[in-house]
Amino acid sequence: MLHAITKSPGGKPLLLTLNNISREFSLGETRVQALRDINLNIQRGEFMAIWGPSGSGKSTLLNVLGLIDSPDRGSLNFDGQEVRLLSDNELSDLRSHKIGFVFQTFNLIPVLTATENVMLPLQIQGVPIQQARERARHWLSKVGLDKFHAFRPDRLSGGQRQRVAIARALAIEPSLLIADEPTANLDSRTSTEIIDLIEALNKETGVTCIFTTHDPRLLDRVPRQLKMQDGVISDDNYANYLMESK
Numbered sequence: 001m002l003h004a005i006t007k008s009p010g011g012k013p014l015l016l017t018l019n020n021i022s023r024e025f026s027l028g029e030t031r032v033q034a035l036r037d038i039n040l041n042i043q044r045g046e047f048m049a050i051w052g053p054s055g056s057g058k059s060t061l062l063n064v065l066g067l068i069d070s071p072d073r074g075s076l077n078f079d080g081q082e083v084r085l086l087s088d089n090e091l092s093d094l095r096s097h098k099i100g101f102v103f104q105t106f107n108l109i110p111v112l113t114a115t116e117n118v119m120l121p122l123q124i125q126g127v128p129i130q131q132a133r134e135r136a137r138h139w140l141s142k143v144g145l146d147k148f149h150a151f152r153p154d155r156l157s158g159g160q161r162q163r164v165a166i167a168r169a170l171a172i173e174p175s176l177l178i179a180d181e182p183t184a185n186l187d188s189r190t191s192t193e194i195i196d197l198i199e200a201l202n203k204e205t206g207v208t209c210i211f212t213t214h215d216p217r218l219l220d221r222v223p224r225q226l227k228m229q230d231g232v233i234s235d236d237n238y239a240n241y242l243m244e245s246k
């Protein structure tokens, strides 16, 4: 396995490198070029938003970054590993240990309590039940839900459900947190709170965080903003970001 020592121009180690990534979809007769020749470096520990209009390719890019979808062309390096050289098993191992996912619709299991929802990915990894429970309670307290650990999702507000989902994603202690429109189903005040929470957890744990949004009002506290338009990155304030983070 190739373990390249990859450093960004700013000197920090890189978590993700994309070279000439393209992704095309066929819809009947027509072809949609969802990503066109994307080049992108993401440092460890970055807090980053991908924003832009609906249909611009945000989710497709996020799915490629989260190793859920594979590009048609180009190369993707994750944590020093060239992704296209990995077997299916290696890929799913990488995904389940190193990447935490948060979704627009929360995707909690309704019959399980908050604690049990957070425990689930840990149990899948083989963490013993008592340890999984303690870690789940720890992460629930980190997202401010100490008092709600025994609640099922139907007794929680939208913002609280998303906090459970964030705790579940981070409980595996991933290198990367990926959130596709995590605030799309939340009111504007709760949306800001969720982004602030992700920012605080990024600062505290150093986990690289990338979320998508179509709402530019959420970009205030996000140091790196990637704007997507028609499958290309039309703006990336990386240069400023690197200057500031030196």
Ligand SMILES: Nc1ncnc2c1ncn2[C@@H]1O[C@H](COP(=O)(O)OP(=O)(O)O)[C@@H](O)[C@H]1O
Binding pocket: 025, 026, 027, 032, 033, 034, 052, 053, 054, 055, 056, 057, 058, 059, 060, 061
């Ligand atoms: N599974 C798919 N099959 C066909 N077309 C798709 C698929 N996923 C995305 N697309 C198309 O790719 C383009 C980008 O979509 P997407 O990445 O979902 O954009 P965004 O998240 O910015 O709204 C859109 O034109 C969309 O219709």
Ligand SMILES: [Mg+2]
Binding pocket: 058, 059, 060, 181, 212
């Ligand atoms: Mg989308």
